[in-house]
Amino acid sequence: MTTVAAPSSAALALDAACDHLLGLQTPEGWWKAELQTNVTMDAEDLLLRQFLGVRTEEETAEAARWIRSQQRDDGTWANFHAGPGDLSTTIEAYAALRLAGDPVDAAHMRAAAGFVRDSGGIEASRVFTRIWLALFGQWPWKDLPVLPPEMIFLPPWFPLNVYDFACWARQTIVPLTIVSARRPVRPLPFGLAELRTGRPSPRAVRGGWDGFFLTLDRLLHRYQRHPIPGLRRAAIRRAAEWIVTRQELDGSWGGIQPPWVYSLIALDLCGYRLDHPVMRKGLDGLDRFTIRDERGRRLEACQSPVWDTVLAVNALLDAGLSGDHPALVNAADWVLGEEVKGPGDWSVRRPSLAPGGWAFEFDNDGYPDIDDTAEAILALRRVKHPDARPAIDRALRWVDGMVSRDGGFGSFDADNTRELCTRLPFCDFGAVIDPPSADVTAHVVEALAVEEPASDVVRRAVVWLLRAQEADGSWFGRWGANHVYGTGAVVPALVAAGVRPTAPCVRRAVSWLEAHQNDDGGWGEDLRSYRDPAWIGRGRSTASQTAWALLALLAAGEIRSPAVERGVAWLVGEQRPDGTWDEPYFTGTGFPGDFYINYHLYRLVFPISALGRYVRAGDEGASP
Numbered sequence: 001m002t003t004v005a006a007p008s009s010a011a012l013a014l015d016a017a018c019d020h021l022l023g024l025q026t027p028e029g030w031w032k033a034e035l036q037t038n039v040t041m042d043a044e045d046l047l048l049r050q051f052l053g054v055r056t057e058e059e060t061a062e063a064a065r066w067i068r069s070q071q072r073d074d075g076t077w078a079n080f081h082a083g084p085g086d087l088s089t090t091i092e093a094y095a096a097l098r099l100a101g102d103p104v105d106a107a108h109m110r111a112a113a114g115f116v117r118d119s120g121g122i123e124a125s126r127v128f129t130r131i132w133l134a135l136f137g138q139w140p141w142k143d144l145p146v147l148p149p150e151m152i153f154l155p156p157w158f159p160l161n162v163y164d165f166a167c168w169a170r171q172t173i174v175p176l177t178i179v180s181a182r183r184p185v186r187p188l189p190f191g192l193a194e195l196r197t198g199r200p201s202p203r204a205v206r207g208g209w210d211g212f213f214l215t216l217d218r219l220l221h222r223y224q225r226h227p228i229p230g231l232r233r234a235a236i237r238r239a240a241e242w243i244v245t246r247q248e249l250d251g252s253w254g255g256i257q258p259p260w261v262y263s264l265i266a267l268d269l270c271g272y273r274l275d276h277p278v279m280r281k282g283l284d285g286l287d288r289f290t291i292r293d294e295r296g297r298r299l300e301a302c303q304s305p306v307w308d309t310v311l312a313v314n315a316l317l318d319a320g321l322s323g324d325h326p327a328l329v330n331a332a333d334w335v336l337g338e339e340v341k342g343p344g345d346w347s348v349r350r351p352s353l354a355p356g357g358w359a360f361e362f363d364n365d366g367y368p369d370i371d372d373t374a375e376a377i378l379a380l381r382r383v384k385h386p387d388a389r390p391a392i393d394r395a396l397r398w399v400d401g402m403v404s405r406d407g408g409f410g411s412f413d414a415d416n417t418r419e420l421c422t423r424l425p426f427c428d429f430g431a432v433i434d435p436p437s438a439d440v441t442a443h444v445v446e447a448l449a450v451e452e453p454a455s456d457v458v459r460r461a462v463v464w465l466l467r468a469q470e471a472d473g474s475w476f477g478r479w480g481a482n483h484v485y486g487t488g489a490v491v492p493a494l495v496a497a498g499v500r501p502t503a504p505c506v507r508r509a510v511s512w513l514e515a516h517q518n519d520d521g522g523w524g525e526d527l528r529s530y531r532d533p534a535w536i537g538r539g540r541s542t543a544s545q546t547a548w549a550l551l552a553l554l555a556a557g558e559i560r561s562p563a564v565e566r567g568v569a570w571l572v573g574e575q576r577p578d579g580t581w582d583e584p585y586f587t588g589t590g591f592p593g594d595f596y597i598n599y600h601l602y603r604l605v606f607p608i609s610a611l612g613r614y615v616r617a618g619d620e621g622a623s624p
Contacts (some may be wrong), residue, residue: 001025002044006104009572010568010611010614011451011455011615012447012610013571013572013575013611014608016575017579017604017608017611018319018608019579020360020604021169021315021316021604021605023102023317023406026311027335028085029330029331029332029333030306030331030334031308031331033293033304033308033595034598035300035302035588035598036300036594036598037595037596038070038079038080039066039075039089039092039096039258039298040088040093040323041298042297043063043067043095044085044092044261044297045058045063046060046063046099047099047135050603051135051136051184051265052264052265052268052283053274053352054283055099059297060099060298061100063297063298064096064099064293064294064296065296066236066297068097068108069220070110071093072085072103072356073447074111074115075088075090075108075114076090076115077093077109077114079595080527080585080586080598081555081585081586081597081598082540083526083527083586083596084528084586085115085526087115087120087124087125088125088126088128088429090112090116090606091116091122091125091129091195093112094112094113094116094192095133095313097109097170098190098192099188104339108559110156113195117194120197121433122138122139122196122200123197123200124201127144127145127426128146128429131176131179134185135184135185136264137186137187137188138191144426145425145426146181146220146223146224147176147179147426148181148223148227148235149178149236149238149239149583151235152178152235152238152242152460153235156348156349159420160425161337163349164420164430165416165433166413166422166431166433166434167412167413167434168254168256168259168412169220169430169432170345171246171254172258172262174242174266175239175241175259175262175263175266175267176262176266176269176426177269178236178239178240178266178270179262179266181224181226181227181236181270182236182291184255184269184385186419209213209420209423210423213423214425215425217485225439240266243373244278244299247278247281247282247344248285248361248365248534249284249363250361251281251284251361252282252285252289252361252363252364253282254366254367255359255362255363255367256363257302257358258494260485263282264279267279267282267519272400280492280520287516288303289302290506291486301597302360302361303362304339304599304601305361305362305373306359306361306362306384307360307369307372307373307375308333308358309331309335309599310358310372310375310379311605312331312601313335313383314379314609315333315604315606316611317617320612320616320618324383324384327449329377329385330382332380332385332388335358335376335380336380336387336391337359338358338362339391339394340355340356340357340358340365341356342365343515344366344368345366345413346367346368346413346414349415349416350401350402350414350610353397353401353402354394354397354401356368356391356396356397356399357373357394357395358372358395358403360372363523368398368412369412370402370411370412370440370444370546371411371440371479372445372517373395373399373438374443374448376395376442377399377448378446379450387581393409393574396448398470399448400445403457403460403461404415404417407436407460409437409440409461410434410436410437410439410440411437412434413434414517417435418433419433421433421600427598428593429591430590430591431591431592437477437479437491438465438478438486439478439479439480439485439486439490441464441466441468441493442465442490442493443489445462445465445493445496446489449493449496450496453497460540462494462497462499465490465493465494466494467472469505469509470483473487473508473510474487474536474537475489475490477489477589477591478589478596480532480548480588480589481527481545481587481588482522482527483536484525484543484545484547484548484549485525485539485589487552488547488549488552489548491510491550491551491552493508493551494553495555501555501557502557507556509552510552510556513549513552513553513563514561514563515624516538517536517549517567518540518541521541521546521566521567521570521573522541522542522545522567522570522574523542523545523546524539524540524541525537525538525545526539526540527589527596530572531593536613541570541574542603543574543583543603543604543607544603546570546607546610547609547611550567550571550614551565551606551610553610553615554610554617559617564614569609571607580603581603581607583602583603583606587599588602
């Protein structure tokens with residue numbers, strides 16, 4: 001069992017961690033660590049370059065080296081560290097290695113193919129994997145759901161218009177409507193028969209909405225064979241214009257991989273040449289998302305400089321750095337320069353709302369993020385920067401205006417809750433709507449509680465959080481793993497909003513955290529908890545998840561409780577000599593159940609916040 005850490009040990013660990021974090025800041029003022037996902041990013045990058053005819057042998061060899069390094073002993077590729085093998089991820093990785101020239105009779109390829117066949121083969125893969133295979137003649141287009149480009153004409157009030165989908169989904173769907181209409185086939189120099197079983201693809205249940213949409217898909221297949229020519233041409237032209245107007249300054253679409261690659265493919269099918277400025281900027285922009293090292297070449301699915309920076313600032317402030325510290329003022333100066341000052345797709349639902357807030361990435365001005373904005377408000381209000389107040393006020397007004405009807409907050413849009421979107425036949429992977437979540441709502445409450453504690457927005461958000469508490473006392477975590485993340489976000493927010501630490505909702509959360517503390521003193525929750533309730537609150541201890549639990553317990557007044565002391569001792573004992581922590585486990589969530597993230601800065605910023613609040617609470621308790 002982990003022993004209790006002396007406060008002096010915690011203070012020394014905190015100092016070392018702060019020194020390490022300060023050493024990672026760029027001269028411009030921002031922080032950004034790697035955002036690690038899985039090898040589908042690298043496989044699809046090679047497939048994209050093959051489709052566009054720009055794949056080079058050097059890029060292929062480097063990417064293949066990385067993909068091979070991520071294969072496990074059983075021949076599979078997983079979606080997160082130590083997770084189960086994933087069928088579609090393994091298929092895409094296998095196809096990429098075939099592009100790289102790996103022979104089918106090589107041991108690692110035989111093992112992968114065997115897993116694929118045993119898991120149902122290509123026939124059982126997700127729709128998006130089969131779309132990639134269809135581009136190269138490895139799957140028939142007729143056996144894929146139809147996405148008609150004519151949906152671009154549906155007005156925002158009509159069900160299943162593009163704005164009913166989450167921002168990440170709509171930016172993917174619009175280019176895919178062009179791809180679906182054109183149905184291109186550019187054959188590979190090899191086949192993938194060894195990945196087939198010959199069995200038919202699993203069919204959806206035919207009753208209810210599933211049956212309705214299957215019937216609709218059959219009708220759309222008929223229309224696909226004989227579309228109205230003028231309407232189809234106009235729809236493709238409008239969709240292409242929609243895509244082009246949403247390209248970011250860095251060449252991306254939404255700052256994320258899926259809409260980026262599909263937009264390049266769609267515009268290629270619309271006749272955009274590779275030397276067209278939009279295409280050139282799109283392809284060149286991928287270089288900034290590329291990491292090269294001795295293990296090979298890999299792509300980040302996204303980048304998180306604003307998120308990393310505001311978390312780092314808040315962590316250092318929690319650790320006791322003064323608000324006028326040069327590093328923090330420099331960071332605030334950079335953050336203020338990243339403020340979103342124009343409208344975006346969020347304006348469709350809130351047309352009269354003035355812009356404000358911050359996005360996740362360097363260049364994603366069309367999609368400010370409510371979560372990032374809340375953390376930026378928390379950071380900027382404590383940094384002594386002469387120009388911060390107007391930006392904070394604009395952000396507060398924008399966040400207030402982005403509340404959903406039920407009082408909660410989503411990430412990018414308000415009232416993005418049409419469940420019907422999730423029933424469409426192609427929606428078998430990832431979240432496609434952006435409803436309010438406990439973690440985002442909690443961060444908003446924490447940010448607004450100081451600025452406008454008596455506002456109706458804060459009151460309704462607190463009620464939303466109380467209603468969202470699980471029967472066991474925890475909260476679900478949408479953007480982090482999982483109930484440890486949700487609970488770690490909500491408890492500090494409720495206390496900041498005036499809920500007493502002795503309130504039953506807080507005590508139930510404390511009991512849940514204490515019951516799920518590992519024997520070693522830390523906390524962990526495996527990402528399988530999103531699909532299997534048996535994993536809720538269970539997993540190997542990690543620095544970030546231990547810190548989340550500690551943040552909740554400290555907010556609840558458990559300053560010197562055995563659980564807190566053991567958790568702090570775990571952090572102190574697991575710290576590396578350089579001041580940070582090892583964390584191979586993924587603790588970030590892209591799509592619950594499907595797509596996960598290892599934010600490489602989480603292992604540092606959250607322990608600093610937790611240790612900082614612990615040490616400062618001890619200092620205050622010792623004061624006369």
